[in-house]
Amino acid sequence: MTLFHFGNCFALAYFPYFITYKCSGLSEYNAFWRCVQAGATYLFVQLCKMLFLATFFPTWEGGAGVYDFVGEFMKATVDLADLLGLHLVMSRNAGKGEYKIMVAAMGWATAELVMSRCLPLWVGARGIEFDWKYIQMSFDSNISLAHYITMAAAVWMFTRYDLPKSFRLPVTVLVALCVYKAFLMELFVHVFLLGSWTVLLVKAVLTGAISLASLFLFVNLVHSS
Amino acid sequence: MFEEASEVFDNMFKSSFPLTFIVFIPAVLILVSPLPAEAAHEFTVYRMQQYDLQGQPYGTRNSILNTEARTMEADVLSRRCVLMRLADFSFDKYQKALRQSAGAVVIMLPKNMSAMPQDVLQQFMELEPDMLTTETIVPVYFAIEDDELLSIYTQTLTSSSSQGSLSAAEVLLHTATANGFQMVTSGAQSKAISDWAITSLEGRLTGVGGEDLPTIVLVAHYDSFGVAPWLSYGADSNGSGVSMLLELARLFSKLYTYKRTHAAYNLLFFVSGGGKFNYQGTKRWLEDNLDHTDSSLLQDNVAFVMCLDTVGNGDSLHLHVSKPPKEGTPQSSLLKELEMVISSQYPEVKFSMVHKKINLADDMLAWEHERFGIRRLPAFTLSHLPSHRSVQRSSIMDVRSVSFSRHGAGEPPSGPHVDVKRLCRNTKVVAEALARVIYNLTEKGAPGDLQIFTEQMQVQEEQLAAVVEWLTAQPRAAQLVDKDSSVVSTLEYHLGRHLKDVKRHYVKADKRDPEFVFYDQLKQTMNAYRVKPAIFDLLLAVCIAAYLGLMYLAIQNFGVLYGIVRRLTQPKAKAH
Numbered sequence: 001m002t003l004f005h006f007g008n009c010f011a012l013a014y015f016p017y018f019i020t021y022k023c024s025g026l027s028e029y030n031a032f033w034r035c036v037q038a039g040a041t042y043l044f045v046q047l048c049k050m051l052f053l054a055t056f057f058p059t060w061e062g063g064a065g066v067y068d069f070v071g072e073f074m075k076a077t078v079d080l081a082d083l084l085g086l087h088l089v090m091s092r093n094a095g096k097g098e099y100k101i102m103v104a105a106m107g108w109a110t111a112e113l114v115m116s117r118c119l120p121l122w123v124g125a126r127g128i129e130f131d132w133k134y135i136q137m138s139f140d141s142n143i144s145l146a147h148y149i150t151m152a153a154a155v156w157m158f159t160r161y162d163l164p165k166s167f168r169l170p171v172t173v174l175v176a177l178c179v180y181k182a183f184l185m186e187l188f189v190h191v192f193l194l195g196s197w198t199v200l201l202v203k204a205v206l207t208g209a210i211s212l213a214s215l216f217l218f219v220n221l222v223h224s225s
Numbered sequence: 226m227f228e229e230a231s232e233v234f235d236n237m238f239k240s241s242f243p244l245t246f247i248v249f250i251p252a253v254l255i256l257v258s259p260l261p262a263e264a265a266h267e268f269t270v271y272r273m274q275q276y277d278l279q280g281q282p283y284g285t286r287n288s289i290l291n292t293e294a295r296t297m298e299a300d301v302l303s304r305r306c307v308l309m310r311l312a313d314f315s316f317d318k319y320q321k322a323l324r325q326s327a328g329a330v331v332i333m334l335p336k337n338m339s340a341m342p343q344d345v346l347q348q349f350m351e352l353e354p355d356m357l358t359t360e361t362i363v364p365v366y367f368a369i370e371d372d373e374l375l376s377i378y379t380q381t382l383t384s385s386s387s388q389g390s391l392s393a394a395e396v397l398l399h400t401a402t403a404n405g406f407q408m409v410t411s412g413a414q415s416k417a418i419s420d421w422a423i424t425s426l427e428g429r430l431t432g433v434g435g436e437d438l439p440t441i442v443l444v445a446h447y448d449s450f451g452v453a454p455w456l457s458y459g460a461d462s463n464g465s466g467v468s469m470l471l472e473l474a475r476l477f478s479k480l481y482t483y484k485r486t487h488a489a490y491n492l493l494f495f496v497s498g499g500g501k502f503n504y505q506g507t508k509r510w511l512e513d514n515l516d517h518t519d520s521s522l523l524q525d526n527v528a529f530v531m532c533l534d535t536v537g538n539g540d541s542l543h544l545h546v547s548k549p550p551k552e553g554t555p556q557s558s559l560l561k562e563l564e565m566v567i568s569s570q571y572p573e574v575k576f577s578m579v580h581k582k583i584n585l586a587d588d589m590l591a592w593e594h595e596r597f598g599i600r601r602l603p604a605f606t607l608s609h610l611p612s613h614r615s616v617q618r619s620s621i622m623d624v625r626s627v628s629f630s631r632h633g634a635g636e637p638p639s640g641p642h643v644d645v646k647r648l649c650r651n652t653k654v655v656a657e658a659l660a661r662v663i664y665n666l667t668e669k670g671a672p673g674d675l676q677i678f679t680e681q682m683q684v685q686e687e688q689l690a691a692v693v694e695w696l697t698a699q700p701r702a703a704q705l706v707d708k709d710s711s712v713v714s715t716l717e718y719h720l721g722r723h724l725k726d727v728k729r730h731y732v733k734a735d736k737r738d739p740e741f742v743f744y745d746q747l748k749q750t751m752n753a754y755r756v757k758p759a760i761f762d763l764l765l766a767v768c769i770a771a772y773l774g775l776m777y778l779a780i781q782n783f784g785v786l787y788g789i790v791r792r793l794t795q796p797k798a799k800a801h
Contacts, residue, residue: 004759011769012773
């Protein structure tokens with residue numbers, strides 16, 4: 001619409017990252033460079049995923065409106081590479097658990113924000129045409145920040161060698177939920193034919209629930225041992 | 226080297242966190258070129274006429290449009306694009322919009338014009354000339370309604386309607402939820418087309434039997450006229466005249482191929498261009514033939530000139546003359562033959578002669594025959610219209626689109642159109658009367674109900690229908706038909722099949738003192754972008770600031786949540 005509108009969207013998308021960075025104390029650790037490294041890993045992992053998808057998943061040209069359940073599931077499975085990437089980032093950083101998780105998640109989410117949202121916002125939100133989807137996109141980036149923090153935490157817990165037996169199952173479920181969340185959302189949208197605002201709300205609630213579960217596990221794990 | 230570079234970057238990143246964003250984010254953003262956003266709706270609009278005739282400007286003078294849409298219900302129209310539907314259109318509203326200095330006017334026409342009620346069509350047809358004669362500074366466009374456009378209209382209507390009775394909060398809510406539309410045309414400013422050539426076509430059938438044979442000239446102009454050139458299909462005026470002319474050419478060329486029926490009359494056929502612009506094509510043709518050449522059929526012995534204009538409908542025929550024909554001239558004999566053929570063969574047709582003197586003080590000539598009358602050639606126009614002022618001759622409502630199911634139900638379409646049956650009957654009348662004059666049948670004692678054009682020589686209704694169909698398949702406004710256009714070349718081909726010496730005549734306006742000037746940008750693509758008012762942006766900014774504040778508080782006090790969770794899990798931990 002106008003540059004002002006772009007500013008609105010950008011602030012909405014970006015400021016929560018900034019606040020999180022500042023308030024989580026990462027800035028005091030001088031963790032910026034590590035975050036950038038995490039972002040670079042994100043880029044590398046995405047490239048690998050794309051290559052893999054392009055090689056092994058030919059474009060499915062089914063009828064319009066038909067949902068390719070198995071194909072989408074397989075594609076979501078490729079997102080397991082994200083877990084590997086996050087693990088890689090965390091294993092290269094020494095430090096406390098929270099610190100490792102936050103660095104990996106911040107770098108990862110910020111790289112995603114820059115790579116996949118800045119461009120559409122710059123092009124779309126500045127145009128004459130007004131559309132709510134840019135505001136929605138900005139909200140979505142906030143949700144994805146929470147999502148990646150949860151995911152990093154889950155990966156961190158999953159890869160701990162001293163993880164108690166009783167934790168194994170819930171953590172595995174949590175990791176699986178994180179990976180297949182996008183797939184589940186798509187399925188939701190397809191089955192219930194949700195509107196764009198409802199999708200955003202469902203996504204926020206789902207992510208919130210997963211995050212809370214993850215927090216419970218994390219707190220339990222950290223303070224039980 | 227790389228290590229050095231990385232060190233520099235490292236230091237930069239480490240030393241000042243905000244600096245990186247000042248440097249890098251804009252760099253990334255600027256690298257990306259700003260692309261135009263996709264429009265909410267894209268539709269074709271047709272601009273109102275813009276032309277100068279004899280130095281006098283007509284129609285709209287502008288083509289650029291980039292303003293927000295409003296309907297007539299809005300309080301303030303200045304610098305806004307006013308949307309109007311044909312059903313609600315009136316000259317008062319149009320004038321009101323222009324008086325309030327609206328930025329542009331877009332008139333929405335229904336898809337199926339013939340389904341509109343008669344009075345609406347009639348009213349609009351009467352307004353068309355008025356809209357053109359008043360010079361309009363702002364652009365005026367016509368668009369064909371579709372569902373998207375209607376929805377845009379409805380949304381604009383809701384946001385335009387008065388908000389006087391609402392409270393401040395309601396108005397604020399209204400501003401946030403209502404959609405505005407920014408109308409933008411893609412084209413450039415309209416400018417005069419230089420060196421536009423109007424094409425006319427001529428063809429002849431030469432008679433036999435001695436020198437200095439009398440010549441009968443048959444004339445019809447092929448161009449159409451309406452308030453918007455791209456919407457003027459001109460079915461009745463003058464697709465019907467051209468199709469009748471082509472049919473007459475076919476019939477008489479047949480007669481002229483046999484020695485026994487080869488008459489002692491030259492037939493000259495002329496399909497003129499620029500007929501709606503004071504008969505420019507005819508004017509030049511006459512100048513070329515009478516002033517510049519030594520020998521021409523028009524110079525020697527012209528029996529009469531018959532112009533065909535708007536002959537495809539109605540149950541009456543009028544012979545428009547500027548001087549009543551004297552007894553004994555070929556003109557008066559044709560008049561008598563027409564009367565005889567109509568009275569003996571087609572009694573349902575009302576025939577009359579209409580006498581109107583040429584008014585040289587008028588800007589526009591009334592009928593095409595007046596061009597010939599000025600040059601002292603005996604001429605008249607045949608039409609089913611009783612007066613030259615009839616608005617049907619210059620309306621965008623004059624279209625062919627008559628669905629056959631409607632036709633079959635016996636319900637005539639409300640607007641002007643071509644009724645092929647009547648066109649066929651009129652053609653028959655003219656052909657019979659002409660043949661009686663050419664072969665001098667009445668003096669030879671032939672009865673009044675003698676039919677010449679029967680069996681193989683029948684007037685072919687399908688042929689007429691096909692020609693009308695083809696002519697009305699595309700707009701034929703004089704600004705759109707150039708010398709390479711398919712209309713001209715197909716007409717030339719048609720004439721060439723039956724006539725000899727088919728020639729083109731071009732008219733170009735004089736460079737220094739042009740008699741007519743046409744302008745371009747008559748058809749454009751208009752984009753309707755959904756927009757919100759500036760107050761909405763401010764409102765949004767406040768909301769986002771509040772949201773971010775909440776986020777800040779939430780993240781700042783994350784420890785509280787952490788503590789709660791810890792307290793909740795502690796008993797469990799003890800149980801282990």
